[in-house]
Amino acid sequence: MWTFFHKLGSPRHFYRISGRLLPWLGWLTALLMAGGLYGGLVLAPPDYQQGESYRIIFIHVPSAWMSLFVYVVMAAAGAIGLVWHMKLADVVAAASAPIGASFTFLALVTGSLWGKPMWGTYWVWDARLTSELVLLFLYFGVIGLHAAIDDKRTASRAAAVLALVGVVNIPIIHYSVEWWSTLHQGPTVTKIDAPSIHVSMLVPLVTMALAFKLYYATVLLMRARTEVLERERASAWVRELARGT
Amino acid sequence: MREFFHMGGYGFYVWSAYGVALVVLVANVLVPMLRARDLRARLARQARMEQRP
Numbered sequence: 001m002w003t004f005f006h007k008l009g010s011p012r013h014f015y016r017i018s019g020r021l022l023p024w025l026g027w028l029t030a031l032l033m034a035g036g037l038y039g040g041l042v043l044a045p046p047d048y049q050q051g052e053s054y055r056i057i058f059i060h061v062p063s064a065w066m067s068l069f070v071y072v073v074m075a076a077a078g079a080i081g082l083v084w085h086m087k088l089a090d091v092v093a094a095a096s097a098p099i100g101a102s103f104t105f106l107a108l109v110t111g112s113l114w115g116k117p118m119w120g121t122y123w124v125w126d127a128r129l130t131s132e133l134v135l136l137f138l139y140f141g142v143i144g145l146h147a148a149i150d151d152k153r154t155a156s157r158a159a160a161v162l163a164l165v166g167v168v169n170i171p172i173i174h175y176s177v178e179w180w181s182t183l184h185q186g187p188t189v190t191k192i193d194a195p196s197i198h199v200s201m202l203v204p205l206v207t208m209a210l211a212f213k214l215y216y217a218t219v220l221l222m223r224a225r226t227e228v229l230e231r232e233r234a235s236a237w238v239r240e241l242a243r244g245t
Numbered sequence: 246m247r248e249f250f251h252m253g254g255y256g257f258y259v260w261s262a263y264g265v266a267l268v269v270l271v272a273n274v275l276v277p278m279l280r281a282r283d284l285r286a287r288l289a290r291q292a293r294m295e296q297r298p
Contacts, residue, residue: 106266226277
């Protein structure tokens with residue numbers, strides 16, 4: 001078990017193992033997403049209050065969940081890179097930033113498109129929306145640091161510190177709908193008692209959430225593999241690989 | 246079918262949301278693919294140059 005992780009930590013083995021894993025991940029993601037979309041757009045009945053407009057939930061909520069999840073992964077990977085100088089952790093942190101920013105952007109845009117017909121406005125400066133916007137800027141900060149600093153190690157250290165400081169924002173986003181009275185509706189799925197959502201809607205929602213998680217794993221591996229090749233381009237195994245193609 | 250695209254009058258909002266999601270998700274697959282292709286081409290070029298006497 002430990003030798004497996006040790007091997008995975010070495011860029012060369014990571015490149016090999018991830019290459020074998022990627023097609024499976026990709027197809028599983030596509031399959032789940034197709035199933036979730038069919039369940040959400042075709043099978044699920046309209047909502048008794050919001051009519052058909054609620055169908056935005058099947059991309060809005062998974063995006064919002066992933067915007068938080070990816071941030072935590074990015075901050076944790078950054079911390080591991082900071083403490084143990086693990087190259088692969090730096091790579092994962094750097095590759096996660098643009099993906100997390102994409103999910104955050106999607107959560108904001110789809111939420112805005114849902115807010116217009118339901119609340120009568122695309123945007124309000126309430127706690128949930130504002131803290132999610134701050135999250136987007138935190139991602140931009142991390143991306144900016146990586147782009148601005150040429151030395152990859154220095155860039156990773158600076159980005160990790162910013163990401164770790166920004167972690168305070170995560171519980172603020174999560175609990176914002178309970179701490180402050182906001183226009184945003186309260187949690188539907190993640191609460192102590194049973195979720196207040198019918199099975200016919202819950203199943204496609206969970207399927208989409210799973211699909212988004214696998215999608216993240218897929219595009220993360222794709223980005224990380226290129227990043228690994230780039231960082232290791234002087235090493236013997238990459239030269240060997242380059243001669244082969 | 247028309248009813249499906251109409252979405253009970255919310256068609257514009259629902260399909261815009263799904264459209265934006267599609268664009269963002271596809272872009273996140275294409276960008277690393279193109280970058281990988283560029284990098285592999287660059288590395289192969291370097292390798293050929295090194296092999297030349």
